[in-house]
Amino acid sequence: MNAFKNPTFTRIFAFLLKKESVIIVYILLAILAGSKQYIHHSYNNYLIFKYVYWHSVDLQNLYLNYPEYLDSNHYGPVFSLLIAPFALLPDGLGMILWNIANVSVLLWGIFSLPLSLNKRTLIAWICAHEALTALFSFQFNIALTGTILLCFSYLIKKKEFQSAFFIAFGTLVKLYGIVGLAFFFFSKNKLKFILGGLIAFAVLFVLPMVLSSPSFVIQSYRDWYDSLSHKNSLNASLTSFQDISIMGIVRRVTGNVNIPNTPFLLVGVILFGLPYLRVKQYKNLAFRLMLLASTLIFTVIFSSGSESPTYIIAFAGVAIWFIIQPNPKNMWIIGLFIFAFLLTSLSPTDIFPKPLKEFIRLYSLKALPCVIIWLTIIYQMMRVDFQRYLIADK
Numbered sequence: 313m314n315a316f317k318n319p320t321f322t323r324i325f326a327f328l329l330k331k332e333s334v335i336i337v338y339i340l341l342a343i344l345a346g347s348k349q350y351i352h353h354s355y356n357n358y359l360i361f362k363y364v365y366w367h368s369v370d371l372q373n374l375y376l377n378y379p380e381y382l383d384s385n386h387y388g389p390v391f392s393l394l395i396a397p398f399a400l401l402p403d404g405l406g407m408i409l410w411n412i413a414n415v416s417v418l419l420w421g422i423f424s425l426p427l428s429l430n431k432r433t434l435i436a437w438i439c440a441h442e443a444l445t446a447l448f449s450f451q452f453n454i455a456l457t458g459t460i461l462l463c464f465s466y467l468i469k470k471k472e473f474q475s476a477f478f479i480a481f482g483t484l485v486k487l488y489g490i491v492g493l494a495f496f497f498f499s500k501n502k503l504k505f506i507l508g509g510l511i512a513f514a515v516l517f518v519l520p521m522v523l524s525s526p527s528f529v530i531q532s533y534r535d536w537y538d539s540l541s542h543k544n545s546l547n548a549s550l551t552s553f554q555d556i557s558i559m560g561i562v563r564r565v566t567g568n569v570n571i572p573n574t575p576f577l578l579v580g581v582i583l584f585g586l587p588y589l590r591v592k593q594y595k596n597l598a599f600r601l602m603l604l605a606s607t608l609i610f611t612v613i614f615s616s617g618s619e620s621p622t623y624i625i626a627f628a629g630v631a632i633w634f635i636i637q638p639n640p641k642n643m644w645i646i647g648l649f650i651f652a653f654l655l656t657s658l659s660p661t662d663i664f665p666k667p668l669k670e671f672i673r674l675y676s677l678k679a680l681p682c683v684i685i686w687l688t689i690i691y692q693m694m695r696v697d698f699q700r701y702l703i704a705d706k
Contacts (some may be wrong), residue, residue, distance in 0.1 A: 331429065334436045334676065338419055338443065342411035345447035350404045356381050358407045358450040361391070365399035368392035369525045372596070374532050375539035387452070389520040389532040390484045413446050414454035418443060420460030421626070426468055427508070434690050438631035439624065441657050446621040456482055456489060456623045457608070463492035464604050468597075472501050476508035487540070488615075488625070494607045497588065498600055509597060547616035548573075551674065554619045558683050558694060560676035573616055580614045587693035597700030598636055602693050605633040609686040613679050618662055626682045627652050633689055634675055638701060652681035 328334055329565040349355045359381040367374050368389070377384050385391075397411075398406040400650075403500045422427075422436045439457075446454045459482040466475035475492070482489015499505045520529050547554050550569050560577045563569055583605065608629030612618045634641075656679075658664070659672045672678060 317459070322440075324528070328437070329430055329433050329662055331433060334433055334440075335419060337440065338415040338436070339412055341440065341444050342406055342415045342447055345444060346408035346411045347404075347452070349448060350407060351589050355403070355407055356383065358403070359649050360385050361387070361395045361410070361450065361651065362399040362403070364392050365396045365523070368520065368528070368532075371524055372392065373535055377536045380539070384535075386543055387486055388484045388536055389524075389529050390481075390487075390516050391452075392520050392523055394485060394525065407450060409441055410450060413629035414445060414450075414452065414458075415447070417455035417458035417462075418624075418628075419458070421458030421465070423602075423633070424462055427601075427635070428463065435631040437569060438634070438653075439628050442624045442627040445657075445660060446458040446624045451624070452486060452622040453488075453622050453624050456486055457628050459489060460492055460608060460625070461604070461628070464495050464600075467495050467498055467636060468600065472505035473508035473512075475499075476505055477512040478514050480509055480512035480525070484513070487575070488611050491607050493612045494584075494603065495600075498594060521555065544616060553673070555616045556567065556618045556622070556676045556679050557614060557616055558612075558679060559616055560618075560681055561683070564675045580610065583687075583690050584610050587688065590694070593693075593698050596698035596701065599693065599698040601632055601636050602698070603691055605629040605636075606689045606693070608680050609634070609689070613682050613686060618679070620678060623656060623678065625654075630656070630682060630685055631684060636701065648681065648685055652685060652688055656681050 327544075349358075360383060363378060364374055364385050364387060365381055367378075374385050388546060398410045400406075401409065410458065418439070419436060423432050425432055425435070427435075430529060443454055445704055459478045463475045463478040465483070466472075466478065475495070479492035482505075496502070496505065505552075520532075524532075543694070548559070548563060548569055548571075549555060550567065555563065558580075559571065559573050562576075563571045585598075587593075587603065587606070590599070606629065609626045612622055612626035613623070630649070630652050634645065639647050655672070655677060659669060659678055664672070
């Protein structure tokens with residue numbers, strides 16, 4: 313305990329709690345991850361993203377396999393505009409700036425939350441390692457996490473148009489963004505929210521036509537649907553790097569790849585929806601933040617397309633859930649958080665021996681702590697009176 317009273321430790325801790333320190337570290341992580349992957353010629357994901365722009369300009373199908381890269385694109389036509397400024401640059405510079413842009417949106421989202429600055433800073437630190445994992449894959453999931461947070465924050469601030477824009481943007485880039493609709497009942501002006509959403513969807517639907525043509529964009533949406541349908545049928549596997557979900561755990565533990573998603577999704581949606589019955593709790597900020605945490609985790613653990621870099625979304629939910637718990641935090645909460653940090657965030661690293669890492673991957677165990685925490689969140693949302701949660705919103 314005396315170590316915590318040491319002046320040097322106090323100064324270091326105060327430095328780490330500064331917003332500027334977090335921003336600098338995140339930008340450094342973005343640069344280091346991008347540089348390392350460029351030097352080692354390990355940036356296939358970035359090439360997929362880059363060619364969404366060039367294939368749009370050339371009116372080529374966005375969802376086929378091309379010789380320039382392995383795998384195929386699974387992002388919506390509006391992504392062509394998002395990636396354009398980076399695709400026009402040399403690869404090394406483009407991918408570093410792409411990573412910086414992604415972490416910037418994530419930090420924008422985190423620091424927009426209606427929490428004290430210290431709490432927001434701690435959330436950012438908790439998410440840092442999971443963000444790094446996603447940065448090595450140049451994942452848009454980093455920015456997508458930020459857009460979901462911004463959707464929530466703007467709605468809480470009664471800025472329905474901005475909130476609706478981020479839902480539309482996230483949805484038309486990657487379907488996960490539609491989960492922002494979970495916050496609809498917190499809106500004070502639902503008509504404005506709906507109108508803002510319709511306008512945003514319409515504008516974002518049309519904008520990619522600037523690079524190509526109306527007929528190409530319309531056809532691309534059809535192709536996108538077919539691509540996602542095909543990908544979903546391939547996700548369920550006993551050995552792939554995807555399906556890190558509650559369904560994946562069950563499929564891999566039982567060895568039965570034919571177990572369907574539907575029963576899990578039905579139960580998950582019912583459990584997710586139960587807290588909405590507690591209408592009187594809506595006014596409590598802690599209840600709303602718990603729903604945000606639930607939404608972020610639900611999005612990942614019930615998706616057969618979830619892979620390790622996707623967990624930046626879920627881990628942001630874990631961080632928010634942990635930070636808003638009343639102090640002193642009980643041992644169950646602390647234990648769950650440590651379990652999540654070790655198994656979900658650190659399991660892909662060399663801290664774990666290679667055979668153990670492979671065991672965790674093969675049985676989708678990275679998802680397990682998030683599943684337990686999500687069930688804990690649902691229990692808390694159904695039982696706790698959130699009026700006693702004291703959360704600073706400044």
